[in-house]
Amino acid sequence: MATGLENTNYGIEKIFADAEDFLPLNGTDHLELYVSNAKQAAHYYKTAFGFQSLAYSGLETGNKDYESYVVVQDKIRLVLTSPLKAGTPVGKHIDDHGDGVKVVALWVDDAEYSFNETVKRGAKPYLKPETKTDDHGEVKISGIHTYGETVHLFIERKNYQGVFLPGFKKWETTYNPLPIGLKFVDHMVGNVGWGEMNQWVEFYAKVMGFTQLISFDDKDISTDYTALMSKVMSNGNGRIKFPINEPAEGKKKSQVEEYLDFYAGAGIQHIAVATDNIIETVTAMYERGVEFLKVPATYYETVLDRVGEIDEDLEPLKELGILIDRDDEGYLLQIFTKPIEPRPTMFFEIIQRKGAQSFGKGNFKALFEAIEREQEVRGTL
Numbered sequence: 502m503a504t505g506l507e508n509t510n511y512g513i514e515k516i517f518a519d520a521e522d523f524l525p526l527n528g529t530d531h532l533e534l535y536v537s538n539a540k541q542a543a544h545y546y547k548t549a550f551g552f553q554s555l556a557y558s559g560l561e562t563g564n565k566d567y568e569s570y571v572v573v574q575d576k577i578r579l580v581l582t583s584p585l586k587a588g589t590p591v592g593k594h595i596d597d598h599g600d601g602v603k604v605v606a607l608w609v610d611d612a613e614y615s616f617n618e619t620v621k622r623g624a625k626p627y628l629k630p631e632t633k634t635d636d637h638g639e640v641k642i643s644g645i646h647t648y649g650e651t652v653h654l655f656i657e658r659k660n661y662q663g664v665f666l667p668g669f670k671k672w673e674t675t676y677n678p679l680p681i682g683l684k685f686v687d688h689m690v691g692n693v694g695w696g697e698m699n700q701w702v703e704f705y706a707k708v709m710g711f712t713q714l715i716s717f718d719d720k721d722i723s724t725d726y727t728a729l730m731s732k733v734m735s736n737g738n739g740r741i742k743f744p745i746n747e748p749a750e751g752k753k754k755s756q757v758e759e760y761l762d763f764y765a766g767a768g769i770q771h772i773a774v775a776t777d778n779i780i781e782t783v784t785a786m787y788e789r790g791v792e793f794l795k796v797p798a799t800y801y802e803t804v805l806d807r808v809g810e811i812d813e814d815l816e817p818l819k820e821l822g823i824l825i826d827r828d829d830e831g832y833l834l835q836i837f838t839k840p841i842e843p844r845p846t847m848f849f850e851i852i853q854r855k856g857a858q859s860f861g862k863g864n865f866k867a868l869f870e871a872i873e874r875e876q877e878v879r880g881t882l
C-alpha cells in the first residue's frame with residue numbers, strides 16, 4: 502500500500518531564515534503511542550479517525566515482548582504499542598502516564614549525523630545509531646530524549662522498501678473503513694512543568710536548530726480562571742512545529758496543570774492534523790462517534806465581525822462547532838476533540854489552513870472556557 506511517504510526528499514526549502522537548521526528534517530515519520538490495548542486502539546483509530554491498516558509486529562513476527570499495530574492515513578502514521586507481559590518499560594510508562602505519545606519520530610536523511618549533531622549540542626541520548634535490516638532493505642534509527650519521558654527518533658529510510666520498518670509485516674484486514682481526509686501532522690503541542698517552557702524552547706533552538714515563531718503570554722491566553730503561556734518552535738522548512746505550553750498562575754487550576762497531574766509530568770498535549778475540507782472531515786468524525794469540545798452558539802453571532810469574509814457557509818461550521826481565526830496571511834478553521842483516553846490528557850485538533858500560518862489565538866478564550874466547563878464536570882478546575 503502506498504503510504505504517501507517517499508523514501509527520500511532532498512532539497513526542501515528553508516523558509517525561516519532564523520532557524521540554524523543544521524538538522525534537516527523531512528517531516529514527521531511516525532508517532533508511537535504506548536497504550537493499554539493496542540489491538541482495540543487500532544480499531545478505534547480506524548473506525549473513528551479513518552486510519553488504514555498498515556503493519557503489525559508481535560508474537561507472529563517473533564516479537565515476544567510487545568505487540569504493535571501501525572495505521573496510516575495519507576502522510577500520518579501512528580504506531581500503537583502494548584506490552585505482552587508484566588514488568589516491561591512500556592507497561593511502566595502506561596502505568597505512570599496512561600495512554601500517550603512516547604515517540605515523535607522525525608524523518609531524516611542521515612540518522613547518525615542527526616544523533617551526533619544533537620548530542621554534541623547537549624541532547625541526552627536515547628538510542629545510539631543502529632541499523633535494522635530485513636529482506637526489504639535497511640533503516641537507520643537513532644534517538645534523543647525531550648521533555649518528560651517523550652523521545653525523538655531519527656529515522657533514515659532511504660534504503661528501505663518495506664511496508665513500515667524491519668520487524669514489521671504487512672497488516673491485512675477485512676475491516677477497512679474509509680479515510681476521512683486527514684493529511685499530515687500540522688503541529689504537536691507539548692505541556693511542560695511550571696517555569697520550564699523557556700528551557701525547552703532553548704532545547705529546540707540550541708539542540709535542534711529550530712526558530713521561535715510566536716510567543717503567547719498569560720495576557721493572551723487566559724480567562725477569568727485559568728492561564729498558560731506558550732511559545733511555538735519550528736524547524737527551518739516549517740514542516741515540524743512544536744508549540745510548548747507551561748501553566749501560569751490563575752484563579753483556578755489551568756488545563757495544563759490538569760494535564761501535568763494526570764500525565765504525571767510533561768508530555769504531548771495535542772496532535773494537530775490537517776485536512777483540506779474540515780466540514781467533510783469533522784462531519785465524518787461525528788458520525789463515527791468522536792466527541793468534540795463545543796463553544797456556545799453565541800460565538801457564531803460575532804465571529805465574522807472578527808475574522809471577516811470566509812469561503813464557507815457559517816451554518817455548517819456552527820452546527821459542527823468549528824472555530825475560525827484570521828491572521829495577516831489568511832484564515833484557519835479548527836476544532837478540538839475531547840481527550841481520547843480515560844485520563845484528561847491527550848486530544849486531537851483538526852485544522853484547515855486557508856493561508857493563515859498561526860494557531861488560532863483569537864479562539865483561545867472561547868476554547869478555554871469550553872475546557873473549563875469540562876474541568877468543572879470532572880471536578881478538576
Ligand SMILES: [Fe+2]
Pocket residue numbers: 688690771773850860
Ligand atoms: Fe494546536
